[in-house]
Amino acid sequence: MNIAVIGYGTAGQAAAILLSRDGHRVEVFERAHELGPVxxxxxxxxxxxxxxxxxxxxxxALAHGRVVRRLYGETPCGRAVMDMRYAQLGTDMFGLGMQRGALFTLLAQAWPDVEQVHRGTRIIGVDDDTRHLQDDEGRWHGPFDLIVAADGAGSSLRQHTRGVRQNVPYPWGALWCLVPQGDWNWPDELRQRYVAARKMIGLLPVGTRPGDDTPRLSFFWSLPVCDFDRWQKSGLQPWLDEIATLWPQAHRRLEDIADTACLARASYRDATMHRWHRDRLVLVGDAAHAMSPQLGQGVNMALMDAMALRDALRAQTQVDAALVQYQWQRQKHVSIYQFWSRWLTPLFQSERDVIATMRDIGFLPLGRLPGGRGHMLRVLSGTQHGFFGSLKLKPEFLKALSAFNAL
Incomplete structure (x- = not known):
């Protein structure tokens, strides 16, 4: 088939690789003039x-990323709020912290046609026949046998499925940057510190990237979106002083931050769909199911969407049947994460102090209960399927993890 992929983020990259390897002719349209991670x-x-x-x-990926074996969150006084270890899910299980630049480069290197991406081409619409695309200069592209919209949480193509149930921005976002890992005391843990639900600091080891051998941490600071400009106008020093009070070790990691421009802003959306496709148009990644970052599943879901779409096109001879299969398979998995993401967000990003107090008291004990612990660990690892099911990982893949752990 002749396939258009809109967007060259993780979902678009993975879709381009997988569909090209199956013999399809893939054209990618990316609005940025220079390809790179966000x-x-x-x-x-x-x-x-x-x-x-x-x-x-x-x-x-394993060579550049950093193995993460524990997720730990606490209050400034040292009271544990969250403590989850991958080993409780399986002895060979772990997460992998990565820089977006590292994954972007690895996926770009895996697709030989990356130089043919239509750069600086912003797609704004799909014709009623869902076979033609229109860019922001009025040019039409196509016809295509399939259009894969991987244009992110702010997707301009989502509406063309005529299946949007909800599409609203979250009031809270984050500031983030990469900092040298240095002598950080927790090189295999995601560490977070909370002040009620109003403030959250996090540091995740993310390893190196091609061309930069310095191990780094991904730093983030939770902030209401409406306060972004106020934070910038207040200047860097008052904010750094606050971090020094709340978490001295984290403050030392920020010694190279000289200006507010060194931190980028991130905002999020909650998008749910009745239907992920219409005729020859299909959504993947955040375009299909944008959610808050509380469960940290965005990149994982994007990769799984691309694989499921490839598998559905292999299994069905008709495109419409393949897209039905793709949505059925992925929606069963994604729905539980959208549910928990929506309900957990106020526990970690809100001004609801009473709810935050209940979190501090009850979250850790719930995670120690046999039923609660298993559910939390499956949600953490991305293997929860519905409220009661679980996804089975392939034995050959588990052997690869075991071999890596044995090194």
Whole structure:
């Protein structure tokens, strides 16, 4: 088939690789003039790592990323709020902290046609026949046998499915940057510190990237979107002083931050769909299911979407049947994460102090209960499927993880 992919983020990159390898002719349209990653770092779960294994880039990802074995959150006084360890899910299980630049480069290297991406081409619409695309200069592209919209949480193509249930911005966002890891005391843990739900500081080890051998941490600071400009106008020093009070070790990691411009802003959306496709148009990644970052599943979901779409097109002879299969398979998995992301967000990003107090008291004990612990760990690893099911990882992939752990 002749396939158009809109957007060259993780979902678009993975879709381009997988569909091209199956013999389809893939054209990618990217609005940026220069190809590159957007964002600091992320945590890949075993489900996402399995897709990288199938793409043939797992070894390179492991070489650049940083193995994460524990997720720990506490209050400034040292009271534990969250403590989850991958070993409780399986002895060979772990997450992988990565810089977005590292994954972007590995996926770009895996697709031989990357130089043919239509750069600086912003697609704004789809014709009623869902076979033609229009860019912001009025030019039409096509016809295509399939249009894969991977244009992110702010997707301009989502509406063309005529299946949008909800599409609203979250009031809270984050500031982020990459900092040298240095002598950080927790090189295999995601560490977070909370002040009620009003403030959250996080540091995630994300390893290196091609061309830069300095191990780094991804730093983030939770902030209401409406306060971004106020924070910038207040200047850097009062904010750094506050971090020094709340978390001295984190403050030392920021010694090279000289200006507010060194930190990027991130905002999020909550988008749910009745339908992920219409005729020859289909959504993947955040375009299909944008959610808050509380569960850290965005990159994992994008990779899994691309793989599921490839598998559905292999299994069905008709495009419409393949897209039905793709949505059925992925929506069953994604829905539980959208549910928990929506309900957990006020516990960590809001001004609801009473709810935050309840979190501090009850979250850790719930995670120690046999039923609660198993559910939390499956949600963490991306293997929860519905409220009661679980996704099975492939035995060959688990052997690859075991071999890596044995090194």
């Amino acid at each position: 964002g600091a770092g992320f945590l890949l779960q075993p489900t996402g790592l399995q897709v990288l294994w199938e793409l043939g880039v797992l070894d390179q």
